[in-house]
Amino acid sequence: MEAARRLPVLSCAEAAAAEAAFIGTDKKLSWQLMRCASLGVAHEALTLLRRQPKRILILAGQGNNGADAFLAALYCAQPGTEMTVVFAGRRPIGAQALRAWSTKKRGVKIKYATAAKLPDLGRVKFCLIFDGIFGQGFHGPLSKDLGALLRNTEKLQGLRIAVDLPSGLGDDTRGPAFRADLTVSIGCLKRPLLEPSARKFTGRIRVLDIGLPLGETEEVSATEETLAPLRQIRRADADKRHQGRVLIIGGSETMPGAVLMNTRAALQSGAGLVTTCLPRSLRNKAALALPEAMWNPFATGTSGYISADALPSLRKSFPNKDVLLLGSGMGEKSAATLVKLVKRCDLSLVLDADALRPEIIQASAPTKIRVLLPHAGEFKRLSGHTMTPSAGRAYAKQTKTIVVLKGALTCVTDGVRTLHIPFGGPVLARGGSGDLLAGMVASVLARRTELKLTPLEAVELAVVWQGCAADILSRKQGEEAVRTTDLLSELSSALLS
Template identity: 30%
Template structure:
């Protein structure tokens, strides 16, 4: 599992560690890892042109010491000092001793345009807001140069804690981060600026708290959570998921939600709604009823809302049940907030950015620009677990002490009609199989994203094909 910690937590841990180490040892560890990553990216270091963009923080010092190491291996290294009066003195002296040079900001464009590699050490993890002043123009030149870009700890101009990007920022090909991931490296929109991320161990682990701010499941974590039937299992012991979805206008939503549910680990699927004929035509194993959720029979979890139109009665009936409920699409719009907050059983809400914006009463752009804050706020308002869909899917509990889960297994090809219906059915099935709301949301998003990759394989894909690829994703996870 990958974990991420806030700036405050990282600095506190660094302070404890530095108190036990010789002066400068922590920076040297960081610089060594940074130089090694740069050398690997370059392939050949000798005679390569490297430009360091150096600000006043410690990451400017990291860049200078790493540049000195590259210069000693034969690279031509130039440092552009954006704050000469506050530059890290030891790092600058080391660079000069190794044969590196200093270039004034006024002459930086020429060396940047000739560079093979640019190292971004402008702003550290404590930076807030976009880049300002001379840095903005310099970063624009870097983007035009075609040089590879390596960011020190995180790209300058992005917010380390929130993942927000509020102005000009560096777009890196590789970000070398130290000690632990920072939330902004895992959450969009900042994640898009980070490129590939390499974590350099500087010995910080033992000083970090047990509970991070963010965590990202990996194959082994998901495999440990997948429901597996035992020798004595039958379809009811494996869990029965109810699907209240679809309408005369949107029967396909019901079909796709059932498709996801049948591949999600539960033993049986009960469908309630007006699209029963369409569901049975595709999936004859489905248990179909047109008597409403209360008369559908026993279920261990409900999915309500995909393509449901204005069927507020079914949403209200499902929310009155004493089993876990997944609210999606029209169900989010029709659900009464007090009814959600008053439930004794878990509730999992699965909005995309537009739906989340409507629930929060803000513009969609505000949610997309502050995804982490938005998912936390929505979970707190409704007293429910919230899965915020997007290029990075976030899962937040109403408990503020619980880490937000982040998932990035998906592909842009998943932005297709009906994909969310498949996710709802899949995740609802995991709820019925016994997973808690946070785990079901996290595992569902992980498998759905992986299935999207497998189904698309670099080409357009339909939602039903994504559902068909879920077993392959499941097996891939189990194989590790």
């Protein structure tokens, strides 16, 4: 099977040069790419809006970014939609931009306003607001007039979509910029979007593949093609023992839920055999709730957390397993026991939550596959640094681990390559999402030989899978009235879509 397509992370200048080299003087190709980009932006906007727009505002520059925004708005519009265009400065120039602006749609009313009218437009409730002022061609600093224009956009009401980049961001500028709810980066992931200072402007980030022949770099953005190995039919002679044997050790008497979510996720994501070790007092209820798993009890101390007395029985669970997932819901008091446990474990390790401690990482064998899944606070505890892609890459290289940096734009790194995952979103911002991801990572990692994946590819697949399922859940049920475990019912949908 061919490797999944990934899109490189490029500077705006690199992206513009690659696009220009591909298009050359081919006007037909240029128009096709503009239409493809605009359709993709429109799709992402309507997916997030979840209804047909009645009023759309376009903030447009004179180049192709403004034309992209106009076409995207036109694709979103239906008969009866009112579109308002505000030009930031001069009117459009360039053959493709002029062609785009000459496009019409029956029943759609288009009116034009000057930038001076923006304060008045702040009283209008728009469904969609498209920012197409600059795109990747911006070089700062902002002029006084454009700075005032961007400040006036702050009070606009509606879902705010940045086409390619929020205007005001670029290779040499970090804002001020248009504040977007969604940024659709066209062709590849633009490096300015990854700057920590850009987060307050970008909103959620999506990367639109328009087919540019871009080579991979050491820093890339994943695509849905990552899921291809799970979209194949299973071998006719598939055996449960060859579909991943996952061992999960976790939980405490006061935090039983996390290890149950680990187990549910590992089962739902295809593991052939799942064995879960948890406190003795929880075993019977857990077995009734999830009969597909095997349940082994371990001893706890008077506080309800794992005790050193549990070690002999836990080590008996190691044989005939592929991966050990450790740490969920175990509590701070478990650290000393977990150090002793990993010292004599030769399984691939997935470490989460209470297993994410420097002494546990140091005690585990560096020759084995080790996957760490920290959020920002846990990464700070491990490394002493603020969580950024570059800090994560340095830590992964130092510790010879694969690190999943969980956040608004999750990334996966092995210290050499960094993979950004532009799927998922705020629907995952609830307790237990990380526990589900840990179970999925353990499951796919345990199956990596059968799926013909490297360890890094297996982890990437699990993270993309969760993100795509989260996007489907969000489309179906919104982002508010859902439970964390609702995500599991969409794992199949993500593979079948």
